[in-house]
Amino acid sequence: MALSSDRLLRAFRSEPVDRTPVWFMRQAGRYLPEYRALRRDRDVLETCRHPEEVVELTLQPLRRMPLDGAIVFSDITVPLAAIGLPIRIEPGRGPVIDEPVRTRSDLERLRPLEPEQDEPYVVEAIRELAATLSVPLIGFAGAPFTLASYLVEGGPSRDHARTKALLFGDEATWARLMEALGSIVVAHLRAQVAAGARALQVFDSWAGALAPEDYERGVLPYMRRLFEAIADLGVPVVHFGVGTGELLASMRRAGGSVIGVDHRVPLDVAWERVGTDVAIQGNLDPAALLAPWEVVERRARDVLARAGGRDGHVFNLGHGVLPETPVEHLQRLVELVHRVSERTTA
Amino acid sequence: MALSSDRLLRAFRSEPVDRTPVWFMRQAGRYLPEYRALRRDRDVLETCRHPEEVVELTLQPLRRMPLDGAIVFSDITVPLAAIGLPIRIEPGRGPVIDEPVRTRSDLERLRPLEPEQDEPYVVEAIRELAATLSVPLIGFAGAPFTLASYLVEGGPSRDHARTKALLFGDEATWARLMEALGSIVVAHLRAQVAAGARALQVFDSWAGALAPEDYERGVLPYMRRLFEAIADLGVPVVHFGVGTGELLASMRRAGGSVIGVDHRVPLDVAWERVGTDVAIQGNLDPAALLAPWEVVERRARDVLARAGGRDGHVFNLGHGVLPETPVEHLQRLVELVHRVSERTTA
Numbered sequence: 023m024a025l026s027s028d029r030l031l032r033a034f035r036s037e038p039v040d041r042t043p044v045w046f047m048r049q050a051g052r053y054l055p056e057y058r059a060l061r062r063d064r065d066v067l068e069t070c071r072h073p074e075e076v077v078e079l080t081l082q083p084l085r086r087m088p089l090d091g092a093i094v095f096s097d098i099t100v101p102l103a104a105i106g107l108p109i110r111i112e113p114g115r116g117p118v119i120d121e122p123v124r125t126r127s128d129l130e131r132l133r134p135l136e137p138e139q140d141e142p143y144v145v146e147a148i149r150e151l152a153a154t155l156s157v158p159l160i161g162f163a164g165a166p167f168t169l170a171s172y173l174v175e176g177g178p179s180r181d182h183a184r185t186k187a188l189l190f191g192d193e194a195t196w197a198r199l200m201e202a203l204g205s206i207v208v209a210h211l212r213a214q215v216a217a218g219a220r221a222l223q224v225f226d227s228w229a230g231a232l233a234p235e236d237y238e239r240g241v242l243p244y245m246r247r248l249f250e251a252i253a254d255l256g257v258p259v260v261h262f263g264v265g266t267g268e269l270l271a272s273m274r275r276a277g278g279s280v281i282g283v284d285h286r287v288p289l290d291v292a293w294e295r296v297g298t299d300v301a302i303q304g305n306l307d308p309a310a311l312l313a314p315w316e317v318v319e320r321r322a323r324d325v326l327a328r329a330g331g332r333d334g335h336v337f338n339l340g341h342g343v344l345p346e347t348p349v350e351h352l353q354r355l356v357e358l359v360h361r362v363s364e365r366t367t368a
Numbered sequence: 369m370a371l372s373s374d375r376l377l378r379a380f381r382s383e384p385v386d387r388t389p390v391w392f393m394r395q396a397g398r399y400l401p402e403y404r405a406l407r408r409d410r411d412v413l414e415t416c417r418h419p420e421e422v423v424e425l426t427l428q429p430l431r432r433m434p435l436d437g438a439i440v441f442s443d444i445t446v447p448l449a450a451i452g453l454p455i456r457i458e459p460g461r462g463p464v465i466d467e468p469v470r471t472r473s474d475l476e477r478l479r480p481l482e483p484e485q486d487e488p489y490v491v492e493a494i495r496e497l498a499a500t501l502s503v504p505l506i507g508f509a510g511a512p513f514t515l516a517s518y519l520v521e522g523g524p525s526r527d528h529a530r531t532k533a534l535l536f537g538d539e540a541t542w543a544r545l546m547e548a549l550g551s552i553v554v555a556h557l558r559a560q561v562a563a564g565a566r567a568l569q570v571f572d573s574w575a576g577a578l579a580p581e582d583y584e585r586g587v588l589p590y591m592r593r594l595f596e597a598i599a600d601l602g603v604p605v606v607h608f609g610v611g612t613g614e615l616l617a618s619m620r621r622a623g624g625s626v627i628g629v630d631h632r633v634p635l636d637v638a639w640e641r642v643g644t645d646v647a648i649q650g651n652l653d654p655a656a657l658l659a660p661w662e663v664v665e666r667r668a669r670d671v672l673a674r675a676g677g678r679d680g681h682v683f684n685l686g687h688g689v690l691p692e693t694p695v696e697h698l699q700r701l702v703e704l705v706h707r708v709s710e711r712t713t714a
Contacts (some may be wrong), residue, residue, distance in 0.1 A: 034438070050536055181687070182655070184692075185655070186655035186656070190663050191659025192659075204687065220524045230426060230611070232632070234632075236653075267614045268633060285579055286576075286580075286614055288581070299687065307532065307536075308530070309527060309531075309536070312530060312532075312533035313536040314537050316642070317536050317537045341527070344527065344529050346530075358589060
């Protein structure tokens with residue numbers, strides 16, 4: 023029988039568990055009053071440079087509910103800011119970079135990341151969290167395509183048009199951009215595991231903007247290299263994106279021991295697409311948590327039913343917790359998932 | 369042999385054509401300098417109230433390239449503004465409504481639309497265009513779900529979370545909202561055909577935010593009623609949405625004589641999902657037009673190859689023309705589609 027502190031890692035590895043583990047993307051977030059009180063309106067990147075605040079923000083949701091994992095409070099642009107790119111996070115908008123990266127010569131600004139020197143605050147926060155937590159700490163990074171999208175567009179974008187135009191039209195520059203970002207991401211992920219993270223998640227949040235063939239040509243090879251470059255760490259890696267229904271099989275081939283699925287593809291269908299030899303994470307629609315509790319419960323039970331009690335399911339939302347989410351709904355959801363999924367024999 | 373002026377309607381009806389017809393969503397748009405000169409930074413809704421400007425904006429792209437159809441310059445929120453909802457279009461952001469529609473009592477603000485009284489400028493512009501144009505005029509409307517999303521969220525949204533929470537959690541209010549919007553949309557579409565539009569497109573742009581089961585329960589029944597309520601008009605109707613890979617079969621069952629497909633699903637795959645007894649419109653990625661011409665050409669030829677010269681293909685982009693698009697690329701694209709698709713016998 024698994025200890026509850028093991029539950030998440032065992033499920034990530036498709037091993038039997040006593041109950042389905044649950045954590046939430048953006049569980050350290052604005053829906054918590056104690057988060058808003060601590061963060062106020064400061065730039066996320068500024069907060070990330072203060073390990074004591076990172077530790078506190080990471081721990082806040084765990085004081086509220088018995089989550090099976092903690093995800094370090096951070097932002098996917100942290101390693102980009104750490105190598106000196108002029109990035110800021112605008113409240114209500116997202117990451118903004120005033121001088122976008124669009125040409126061959128712009129690529130010179132993407133120097134390699136040396137975590138101990140460039141982002142010691144990341145390493146320090148994770149060391150402290152690893153020493154404190156009774157559940158596994160999840161480190162994370164943005165995937166090269168998703169990071170490229172911010173760098174090329176200069177900010178959040180609905181269409182990712184300039185990024186895709188670069189991918190479609192200038193293969194050599196695109197390759198160098200993806201390789202440079204890939205090596206930054208690998209260094210960032212390795213540093214987190216070295217400091218004590220016991221699992222990783224790679225967010226290719228906007229890969230769903232691509233048609234399958236473009237993903238295969240312009241993203242998959244770099245993702246495969248990325249997963250290979252961290253394989254020796256021996257930690258489970260979740261590979262997640264939004265609106266990736268058409269891409270799930272390709273993402274699976276790219277790598278990751280766990281495929282994160284958004285709410286648009288029912289879990290049983292998703293598992294068919296990625297194959298049952300890989301673990302799966304998801305996928306309650308975060309919008310459901312804004313509806314009455316009965317709706318949350320019915321839909322959460324449906325997610326569990328579609329997972330069918332199979333080994334290798336980690337319960338999560340289809341995307342991050344929304345700021346308007348009632349704390350109580352998340353608390354009841356954790357309790358519900360644990361209760362409903364309890365194995366009589368395991 | 370079809371006359372070129374018939375090409376679009378024949379393809380919409382899956383009848384043989386001499387060449388694949390082509391038009392572009394948002395072809396009357398900001399990528400044209402003459403559009404920017406006329407529109408300046410005024411609210412789109414303000415422009416829509418001046419038929420002479422609507423006529424001019426609609427005709428502008430046709431003077432630039434031999435498109436097979438014209439789409440009336442308008443906005444999906446026009447009929448909502450026409451019944452008195454306080455909507456404005458913020459440049460660079462989109463439709464904003466200061467008092468969102470969220471509760472049962474808010475629904476009272478959604479009174480029926482009487483086009484001749486409420487939006488005489490729409491009727492007038494379409495009458496004049498129908499008398500002027502040598503190609504078919506396409507009228508359009510937003511679908512109830514997509515309109516609901518703006519009304520409930522109060523503006524553009526990435527997550528459509530409150531809208532989905534209403535759909536998930538309050539079936540009775542949701543039904544009344546969808547019915548009220550459905551009847552407004554039907555009146556708006558019927559008025560356009562009465563004034564001279566020879567085809568229609570219904571934009572359910574954001575339906576792709578929903579999982580299939582939620583679409584089936586909360587959207588499909590209302591879409592079916594909508595299509596039934598305009599069936600007697602005898603004009604082809606395109607049913608379009610973005611990111612709808614998971615929903616294509618459901619959208620087909622909901623209705624429409626043509627299914628509009630975005631760039632994420634290759635046309636041959638899309639046609640398998642919707643069935644070959646319906647016409648299909650799409651689907652070059654609008655971002656491709658920002659790449660060098662060789663890339664545009666290669667990708668456009670791929671779209672045509674996937675359509676396989678089958679009757680019932682209308683060439684379009686996967687979404688609207690982007691403001692950064694070079695005019696010359698669109699001009700060359702129209703020429704290319706006509707040339708490459710020319711039937712030796714038809």
